Amino acid sequence: MRVKNSNFVDYVKIFCRSGRGGAGSTHFLRDKTTSKGGPDGGDGGHGGNIIVRGKEQMWTLLHLRYQKHIFAQHGGDGTGNHRFGKDGENSYIDVPLGTIARDAESGKILFEITDDGEEFTMVEGGMGGRGNSHFKSSTNQTPRYAQPGKEETEGWFVLELKVLADIGLVGFPNAGKSTLLSVVSAAKPEIANYPFTTLVPNLGIVSYRNHRSFIMADIPGIIEGAAEGKGLGLQFLRHIERNSTLLFMVPADADDITKEYKILLKELKKYNPELLDKDRILAISKSDMLDEELKEEIYKELPKDINSLFISSVAQKGLTELKDLIWKKLNQ
Numbered sequence: 001m002r003v004k005n006s007n008f009v010d011y012v013k014i015f016c017r018s019g020r021g022g023a024g025s026t027h028f029l030r031d032k033t034t035s036k037g038g039p040d041g042g043d044g045g046h047g048g049n050i051i052v053r054g055k056e057q058m059w060t061l062l063h064l065r066y067q068k069h070i071f072a073q074h075g076g077d078g079t080g081n082h083r084f085g086k087d088g089e090n091s092y093i094d095v096p097l098g099t100i101a102r103d104a105e106s107g108k109i110l111f112e113i114t115d116d117g118e119e120f121t122m123v124e125g126g127m128g129g130r131g132n133s134h135f136k137s138s139t140n141q142t143p144r145y146a147q148p149g150k151e152e153t154e155g156w157f158v159l160e161l162k163v164l165a166d167i168g169l170v171g172f173p174n175a176g177k178s179t180l181l182s183v184v185s186a187a188k189p190e191i192a193n194y195p196f197t198t199l200v201p202n203l204g205i206v207s208y209r210n211h212r213s214f215i216m217a218d219i220p221g222i223i224e225g226a227a228e229g230k231g232l233g234l235q236f237l238r239h240i241e242r243n244s245t246l247l248f249m250v251p252a253d254a255d256d257i258t259k260e261y262k263i264l265l266k267e268l269k270k271y272n273p274e275l276l277d278k279d280r281i282l283a284i285s286k287s288d289m290l291d292e293e294l295k296e297e298i299y300k301e302l303p304k305d306i307n308s309l310f311i312s313s314v315a316q317k318g319l320t321e322l323k324d325l326i327w328k329k330l331n332q
Contacts, residue, residue: 010161010239012064013104019047019072019088021126021149024134027080028142039142040082041132044149047125048072048088056116058096061161072123075149078131085128093122098164098242104156114164122157126150160238163201165217166330168243170264175249176285178202179313181218184323201239208327217243237271245279245329252287252310258303279329280306283322288312
């Protein structure tokens with residue numbers, strides 16, 4: 001894998017420990033005029049929380065690969081004269097939008113971050129203990145006890161990134177996905193005539209009519225058997241789970257366009273059957289090599305349960321019609 005692409009990390013397992021609550025104080029008032037005053041022990045401070053926070057400008061979980069243990073600060077103990085202990089400082093984990101947090105043991109989803117600045121408490125700090133002044137009563141004027149602070153909470157958690165995009169590109173390696181993204185957006189994915197040029201998901205903002213836009217995601221090409229772990233596709237299939245529409249791309253020079261499309265469908269179904277509930281579009285890429293008569297012959301053989309059209313990213317043919325169809329699907 002090329003070094004510059006190794007910066008994309010979309011899965012990390014981290015250990016988190018919140019802060020312990022500070023102990024309450026068992027102090028009694030003592031000064032020049034008072035030798036046996038009443039209880040004036042202050043409360044302990046709360047332990048710090050572990051908080052996950054969304055950051056719009058982030059795109060990877062790379063920073064957490066080297067910071068596997070995250071701790072929050074303990075709360076301070078209470079002291080005399082009703083002085084409270086200092087609350088422990090929270091620890092913040094900044095993550096890209098589209099990040100899901102899971103309990104590592106149960107696999108249960110705890111929350112997902114979708115907005116800039118959005119915060120969720122992943123591990124709550126311990127409450128501070130109450131000082132002895134809280135326990136004074138008519139029958140006990142001099143309570144000699146206070147609450148200890150609540151213990152910290154710890155555990156292993158998984159953070160998993162699923163990129164946020166409106167439309168996801170699905171196809172075999174060399175189907176022309178990266179070329180399309182580079183033409184219709186400002187994204188600059190690496191493009192070459194060999195399999196698996198795309199090693200990480202690429203996002204591009206596609207401009208549409210009247211200053212509108214939508215986000216397109218290109219993931220590494222899928223090969224037959226991807227759902228069983230072959231090739232690169234499996235580890236990135238999670239990124240199209242969030243897309244509302246899937247754009248299947250099959251090149252015009254494929255031996256059997258319908259067969260390739262059905263293989264792609266089969267791999268998606270194996271990975272997650274719910275992916276087949278999404279809107280779909282089939283684009284026959286590299287179609288500048290076809291004349292109109294050949295297009296008509298191919299069109300007759302295409303599946304009838306999906307909107308299909310011919311495009312050429314290099315010749316920039318059919319792209320306006322493609323964007324119109326995508327916009328219609330996204331807003332119907």
